[in-house]
Amino acid sequence: VARSSTRSNATLLPGLPMMAALASQGCTVVLPGRPGPLERCIRVGPTRGGGYVLTLGAQSRTGAPGRAVLAGWVLAAGCLDQGSRSGRRRALGSHSKAAARRRAAVGPGDGTRSLNLLNVKFGIQDPEVPLPSGVERGAPPARLQLTEEQVEDFQRDGFILISGAVTDWVDFLRAVADFQVEHPHVLALSASLRGSYEYIQINTWMTNDGIRDFVYYSALGHVLAQLGRTEEVRISTDNLLINPHKCFGWHQDNQTGPIDPGDALRFWAAMDPCSPGFGAPEYLLGSHCQDAQVARDVSFVDLNSKGGAFGQCEVSRPRVEPGDLLVWHARTIHRLIVPADRPWTSGANRRVISGTAVKAGATYWRRMLSGVMGDASGHDLQDGDVLGGPYFPRIFPTRVEEEEQVRARGQLVARSPLKVFERKLQAQWEALSAAWE
Numbered sequence: 001v002a003r004s005s006t007r008s009n010a011t012l013l014p015g016l017p018m019m020a021a022l023a024s025q026g027c028t029v030v031l032p033g034r035p036g037p038l039e040r041c042i043r044v045g046p047t048r049g050g051g052y053v054l055t056l057g058a059q060s061r062t063g064a065p066g067r068a069v070l071a072g073w074v075l076a077a078g079c080l081d082q083g084s085r086s087g088r089r090r091a092l093g094s095h096s097k098a099a100a101r102r103r104a105a106v107g108p109g110d111g112t113r114s115l116n117l118l119n120v121k122f123g124i125q126d127p128e129v130p131l132p133s134g135v136e137r138g139a140p141p142a143r144l145q146l147t148e149e150q151v152e153d154f155q156r157d158g159f160i161l162i163s164g165a166v167t168d169w170v171d172f173l174r175a176v177a178d179f180q181v182e183h184p185h186v187l188a189l190s191a192s193l194r195g196s197y198e199y200i201q202i203n204t205w206m207t208n209d210g211i212r213d214f215v216y217y218s219a220l221g222h223v224l225a226q227l228g229r230t231e232e233v234r235i236s237t238d239n240l241l242i243n244p245h246k247c248f249g250w251h252q253d254n255q256t257g258p259i260d261p262g263d264a265l266r267f268w269a270a271m272d273p274c275s276p277g278f279g280a281p282e283y284l285l286g287s288h289c290q291d292a293q294v295a296r297d298v299s300f301v302d303l304n305s306k307g308g309a310f311g312q313c314e315v316s317r318p319r320v321e322p323g324d325l326l327v328w329h330a331r332t333i334h335r336l337i338v339p340a341d342r343p344w345t346s347g348a349n350r351r352v353i354s355g356t357a358v359k360a361g362a363t364y365w366r367r368m369l370s371g372v373m374g375d376a377s378g379h380d381l382q383d384g385d386v387l388g389g390p391y392f393p394r395i396f397p398t399r400v401e402e403e404e405q406v407r408a409r410g411q412l413v414a415r416s417p418l419k420v421f422e423r424k425l426q427a428q429w430e431a432l433s434a435a436w437e
């Protein structure tokens with residue numbers, strides 16, 4: 001993508017985070033809408049203070065700016081630079097700040113909380129929430145000894161619920177999650193605005209110091225090491241998942257990062273109570289070790305396929321309490337059911353930090369057909385390379401100081417827009433090539 005300040009070389013790409021990142025490289029980004037005399041567009045450009053300005057509106061085909069009339073979207077929003085914590089906000093256009101804030105609240109329009117696009121942040125965020133009692137910054141990861149029976153049950157079933165494993169972290173995580181919703185990161189916009197969740201962000205540990213601290217200092221790594229029977233645990237991805245708005249049918253996860261599902265464990269730390277049909281996952285026990293496994297690039301699963309083997313699995317429907325830790329094999333088939341009336345409007349919440357752990361010796365596998373956003377960071381690994389380095393940090397038995405320092409200096413590229421674009425373009429090309437053969 002060529003750098004340019006002229007509209008003649010504008011780049012046509014989807015996704016707000018991608019646009020914002022391209023703007024930092026001097027690009028003007030235009031998003032076309034329905035055909036007609038006006039084109040809906042989002043223009044992203046630098047501010048005097050070093051941040052970015054997102055202007056959402058309409059532009060005529062001659063290039064003259066037009067007045068925006070876009071229901072459910074913000075007319076204009078100012079985004080702060082990476083280092084600012086002063087709470088400065090800027091609304092563009094001839095409208096009042098109060099009116100701009102009302103327009104900037106983007107949500108499903110049914111009473112659920114909305115994202116405040118005037119408060120979108122870039123770079124690393126520090127919620128400034130004190131660590132749980134007894135946790136010291138710089139300390140090694142905590143430990144929680146499991147029984148051999150628990151480990152064997154997990155190996156057999158591909159799922160386990162460990163009651164109260166992270167209870168000491170619940171208040172901390174709630175405060176961190178609420179901070180993140182009130183100060184949405186630009187990398188969460190494209191996924192959150194689709195409406196599947198009130199807020200969803202991948203690789204939050206790269207940009208939120210509170211999530212990083214949970215990954216660094218909790219007993220998460222020790223629990224995963226025991227369940228995976230591995231001497232080393234690294235993080236591939238994480239997901240901050242706030243209040244689901246839709247059900248997800250039987251599937252195996254694909255936002256696990258660039259790793260074969262056979263080398264990965266999934267974790268799910270609960271901040272709120274949830275139950276079957278009310279935001280708690282349901283699992284097909286033993287589905288991770290069926291002879292007729294699902295292809296690793298496939299997400300949603302038809303239980304009647306593969307000879308009906310998955311339909312014979314026992315279903316586990318756990319009731320989850322705050323502080324419980326759910327762990328499952330990345331190949332375990334599961335689903336999520338939520339009520340149609342969206343209960344989160346009444347003050348209830350279902351806040352979760354989930355993610356993927358990498359076993360020792362796991363190698364890089366470049367995703368092409370699904371889960372691309374789980375492999376959109378700025379690393380330079382190639383197929384077959386052992387997963388490691390600051391983008392896949394070791395969290396157990398010890399952390400690596402050099403990896404921590406890269407994160408602390410803000411040198412991680414949480415999402416490379418050009419990598420995403422190139423990956424999607426290559427996937428489309430391979431699909432077309434296969435059709436021609």
